[in-house]
Amino acid sequence: MSDTQVKELACKTVGDGAMAEPIEIFYSCAKTLLEDDFWSGRDVVVTGGGTIEKIDDVRFISNFSSGKMASAMATALYCLGANVKLIATKFDANLASGIKILHVQSTQGMYEAVVSSLEFAKLNAVKKPYLFMAAAVSDYLPATAEDGKLKKEKLGTIWNLELSKNRDILASVDKDGVIVVGFKAEMDIKNAKKHATNMLKNKNINAVCLNILKNSDSFGTDTNEIEFITEDDSVLIPSAQKLDIAFKILDNAAQIKEKL
Numbered sequence: 001m002s003d004t005q006v007k008e009l010a011c012k013t014v015g016d017g018a019m020a021e022p023i024e025i026f027y028s029c030a031k032t033l034l035e036d037d038f039w040s041g042r043d044v045v046v047t048g049g050g051t052i053e054k055i056d057d058v059r060f061i062s063n064f065s066s067g068k069m070a071s072a073m074a075t076a077l078y079c080l081g082a083n084v085k086l087i088a089t090k091f092d093a094n095l096a097s098g099i100k101i102l103h104v105q106s107t108q109g110m111y112e113a114v115v116s117s118l119e120f121a122k123l124n125a126v127k128k129p130y131l132f133m134a135a136a137v138s139d140y141l142p143a144t145a146e147d148g149k150l151k152k153e154k155l156g157t158i159w160n161l162e163l164s165k166n167r168d169i170l171a172s173v174d175k176d177g178v179i180v181v182g183f184k185a186e187m188d189i190k191n192a193k194k195h196a197t198n199m200l201k202n203k204n205i206n207a208v209c210l211n212i213l214k215n216s217d218s219f220g221t222d223t224n225e226i227e228f229i230t231e232d233d234s235v236l237i238p239s240a241q242k243l244d245i246a247f248k249i250l251d252n253a254a255q256i257k258e259k260l
Contacts, residue, residue, distance in 0.1 A: 027098070035079075039080035040082070044082045044121075045114060045121065047169075048067040048086065054106070061163075069246070073246045073249065077246075088101070115174070128258075130179045130253065133205075143162040175204060181253055185213050208229045230257070232257065
């Protein structure tokens with residue numbers, strides 16, 4: 001259970017004995033009830049949100065990713081007993097204090113955080129670590145990031161912004177000794193599963209969570225529908241609250257057969 005806290009007490013003095021925050025009591029109870037042998041003590045890295053690529057000091061390129069699915073994954077993992085590190089540009093408020101959060105912005109910042117987190121996880125692992133790459137990493141970023149604020153008087157009537165192809169974190173990070181689950185958002189219903197399946201080989205990962213979007217309004221919702229795809233199988237996880245989806249993803253992720 002949650003320990004008492006040192007802060008102002010009912011008697012107006014400061015000391016140990018204050019009740020823990022209700023949300024922390026809830027998470028502590030949930031973890032006690034739901035802790036699972038497979039996930040307990042396992043180091044897991046989760047990424048989330050859309051990366052933010054600087055144009056100048058007031059403008060940036062990003063996307064509509066809300067970070068809610070990553071927050072749900074981190075919460076479910078915490079409740080199951082995992083050692084969770086959430087690397088994200090956006091995440092829900094009131095996450096369990098036991099979830100270690102690294103707030104990043106750019107792709108480079110996220111990449112560096114993922115690399116160092118996986119190195120630490122592999123070095124100290126009692127059980128094989130997992131990486132859930134739920135972040136929406138920008139495909140392109142400004143070729144140069146300007147200091148200060150670009151003025152429209154200088155830019156003119158038409159502004160051509162030069163972009164460069166961005167780093168692919170999932171493809172480039174060292175995945176040796178790690179079980180990796182990627183997330184794939186698609187709008188092309190006809191070819192979505194083919195693209196997701198290709199991702200398994202192209203990025204050398206163990207599984208893909210396919211999410212088919214209708215439009216930009218699909219981002220930031222509290223529900224989701226996922227198809228969990230591996231080389232051997234695919235499982236449809238019907239639309240539900242994202243936390244429920246997260247637990248079902250983890251049920252499937254625990255059954256992943258490692259690549260030879």
